[in-house]
Amino acid sequence: MAEKNQRPQRGHRMGGGPMLGAPVQKAKDFKGTLKRLGTYLKPERTRFVLVFLLAIMSTIFTISGPKIMGKATTKLGEAIIGLYSHQIKLMYAIQQNMPQSTIDAIKNQPVPLVDFEYIGKVLLLLIVLYIISALFRFAMSYIMSSVAQSTVYNMRKDVKSKLDRLPLKYYDGHSHGDVLSRITNDMETIATTLQQSLTQLIVSLVSVVGILIMMLTISPVMTLIALLTLPMSMLITVIIAKNSQKYFSKQQKTLGELNGHVEEMYTGHKIVKAFGHEEASVEKFVDINHELYDVAWKAQFMSGIVFPALNFVNNLGYVLVCVVGGLLVAKKKIEIGDIQAFIQYIRQFTQPIVQIANITNIIQSTIASAERVFEVLDEEEEIEDIEDSQDIKDFKGQVEFDHVKFGYVADQTLMEDINIEVEAGHTIAIVGPTGAGKTTLVNLLMRFYELNGGAIRIDGVDISHMKRGDLRQLFGMVLQDTWLFKGTIRDNIAYGRENATEEEIIRAADLAHAHHFIMTLPEGYDTILNEEASNISQGQKQLLTIARAILADPRILILDEATSNVDTRTEVLIQKAMGNLMQGRTSFVIAHRLSTIRDAELILVMNQGTIIEQGNHHELLEKEGFYANLYNSQFSED
Structure with a gap:
């Protein structure tokens, strides 16, 4: 069998600071994968444009708040300054012993009052703006959730359809965890990014541009001072990120x-x-x-010093802005409320920049996840069934392997010139050491793999000329590894045939010698098996799978170590039931216990992909070859 390719699951994990964390998984072809992902978003382009417009409107209403609030601050400041100015004039006149008439004149001067009506209107306007902004943001999130889920729904549907068309060799070459990771974790990463990170990226980009414009409208000089701190912040972040990356990598x-x-x-x-x-x-x-512990504390420490360092740089910027802003207010070039608004914009300006940096890393990982999904979609599919397929009209059960050649890898042949003729209704046992090719022979019979040469025929019909669905309906399988799903015992047995009656289910269980133990369970046939069917024994699981095969009533039976997980007494009973089941049917039995296949009409002895001996039990013992050695090693006491 082809060696399984174990692949690690991919994902992203952000650290405590901006742009810090484990190394981001990057796509091999970022542009190509992004373009291909865009084809899934294309049907949603109208709603996507609407999301973009809503994000712009929401952000505009949000970033206009500080400047409008500055108007109220200015009006309040003017009133307070006027009040203090009046009191200072009065105190100065009293201290200088000015004439009483002058002091009375100052007292009678109108004192500036706080214009609460104007401030109230400003606050009401702010509330309205923020409510409208929140409504836009809600609508944006609602629409984007639908866009994201619709996009991923279509991707999941395509992947599911693709998995149904992939040959068995794909699953042999990829671990189950890897396949599941691609259709669950990677899909969820894409959905989360589309639903959350993408909208946040749009909002952050609009916020950066909008805030920069608002800062320039207040004071180009203060904007230049504020922007000077950005290179310092970026330099600090890059230096710390560079040094912390190795620690995060080792931590993972x-x-x-x-x-x-x-x-x-x-x-x-x-x-x-x-x-x-x-x-x-x-x-x-x-x-x-x-x-x-040694690498984790270093990684977290490096991550933790980013924000204090950035805050230090930002505070220096605040000090410079306040000093310059105060001078500009004194020269009456800007209003006092503009300083308050400008400081708010500075605080808001750095946050979307950090978010854009983090989202960029997330998008890198998302494109890597999308690439893994597209790798599945690009896998080579099974050869399509031919249009003018053939059917077996008068089924007998004759099977022929005619010069069959096969290898899991193109340049490595496992089987060469395999020739077998199986009479209808006979039992064919396949024995040999592990890795000899026994299961491979059965897989070829069911066309799970395509031949490299030769042909396999059932009743003279080449199986490559049949539809796979029609071919596989002829077979019933009982494998060594049992498969049962979460549900009742009745449903698990009835899985063998749709619309089976209660009497047929019980009869199949009885023939498989499972009826007795089922009736000893508290709920009988209504007993619910859990996800791994761990609430019954391994032998009982096998009995249920045998009952399922009996109910299916297949034309050709395949038993792959079907009795390996039951005790000796149960094995004898099952062999009797199987004897009844195999009456008139062509049966292929893979067995390590040679005692179970003594009565087979034909025994194929395989080793290293080749049939080295064939014949019935007595003929092979008389040859005193490979089969005789295997048999004698198991029954040396005889």
């Missing part, structure tokens, strides 16, 4: 080692205890944990 690697060790020890804790390796396991855990 060490964390993976720790998780792997813990999972390994807990999975095999019985073996660890049985061989007395508890102390060695703990020592290894302590070593890895200490290494993780």
